[in-house]
Amino acid sequence: xxxxxxxxxxxxxxxxxxxxxxxxxxxxxxxxxxxxxxxxxxxxxxxxxxxxxxxxxxxxxxxxxxxxxxxxxxxxxxxxxxxxxxxxxxxxxxxxxxxxxxxxxxxxxxxxxxxxxxxxxxxxxxxxxxxxxxxxxxxxxxxxxxxxxxxxxxxxxxxxxxxxxxxxxxxxxxxxxxxxxxxxxxxxxxxxxxxxxxxxxxxxxxxxxxxxxxxxxxxxxxxxx
Numbered sequence: 614x615x616x617x618x619x620x621x622x623x624x625x626x627x628x629x630x631x632x633x634x635x636x637x638x639x640x641x642x643x644x645x646x647x648x649x650x651x652x653x654x655x656x657x658x659x660x661x662x663x664x665x666x667x668x669x670x671x672x673x674x675x676x677x678x679x680x681x682x683x684x685x686x687x688x689x690x691x692x693x694x695x696x697x698x699x700x701x702x703x704x705x706x707x708x709x710x711x712x713x714x715x716x717x718x719x720x721x722x723x724x725x726x727x728x729x730x731x732x733x734x735x736x737x738x739x740x741x742x743x744x745x746x747x748x749x750x751x752x753x754x755x756x757x758x759x760x761x762x763x764x765x766x767x768x769x770x771x772x773x774x775x776x777x778x779x780x781x782x783x784x785x786x787x788x789x790x791x792x793x794x795x796x797x798x799x800x801x802x803x804x805x806x807x808x809x810x811x812x813x814x815x816x817x818x819x820x821x822x823x824x825x826x827x828x829x830x831x832x833x834x835x836x837x838x
Contacts, residue, residue, distance in 0.1 A: 625685045632681055632691060636662055640700040646670075646732060649722050655679050657690050659706075659736065660697030670729050674737065706735050708743035715741075 635641060636652060643650050645661035652662035658676045668678040679686065686694075712719075717734065720727040734740045 628686045628688065628691050629681070632686055632694060635694055635698065636681065638698060638700075641698050643699070645699040645703060646735070647720055647722055647724075647728055653681055655681060655686075655690075655694065657686075657693070659702050660690075660693040661699050661702050666723075666725060667728060667732070670725065670732055673729070674732065676736075705742060705744065706739070707741050708745070710741040 632655065641662040642652060644652055644664040644667055645656075645659075646663055646667045649664040649666070651664050653665065654663050654668040655661070656663050656668070656671050656676055656678050658671075663671065663678070671678050679690075717731075720731050
């Protein structure tokens with residue numbers, strides 16, 4: 614069996630790698646308390662990734678800060694950071710903050726005095742804190758949108774099925790109507806019957822009539838004796 618110190622060291626290395634993996638999340642690459650894109654430290658009190666300047670200010674409030682590159686982390690701290698992070702924490706501690714309406718403007722990089730005031734209002738006074746933060750609201754809204762999309766897709770599929778059924782019925786109806794022969798003549802045959810003329814009179818009658826009239830005329834033209 615490996616020595617206890619070796620197993621413990623290996624465990625600490627695994628926890629350190631887990632912290633680095635969590636920090637690669639885009640929301641954890643920006644300081645939780647200012648706009649600096651550098652987060653080499655973790656504030657274990659709130660499970661947030663912060664910059665060096667903000668880490669010094671947090672220490673003024675007796676908050677515990679650890680360096681990711683140097684310090685070791687316990688399993689409990691890693692679990693808290695895994696469940697927390699900058700997006701989750703800011704979602705709770707800034708849930709009531711309204712950017713365009715609140716008189717306090719969020720601090721920028723290098724504004725140490727304002728950052729100190731901001732940390733006081735944010736974490737100590739909990740001025741904008743709400744347990745069900747923005748992140749949870751966003752998750753609920755996403756779930757609602759997914760449900761709406763599912764309902765729409767189901768309704769569209771039902772309409773397509775109904776349309777297919779209608780098409781099948783219309784496709785069947787012509788074949789059924791023409792499959793049964795009808796005694797009445799078709800529309801194409803009726804004009805032909807109407808256009809048929811009665812058969813001509815026999816030529817014998819015309820010839821006889823013509824001959825009789827012709828002989829009568831001859832008799833009239835002959836001179837009397």
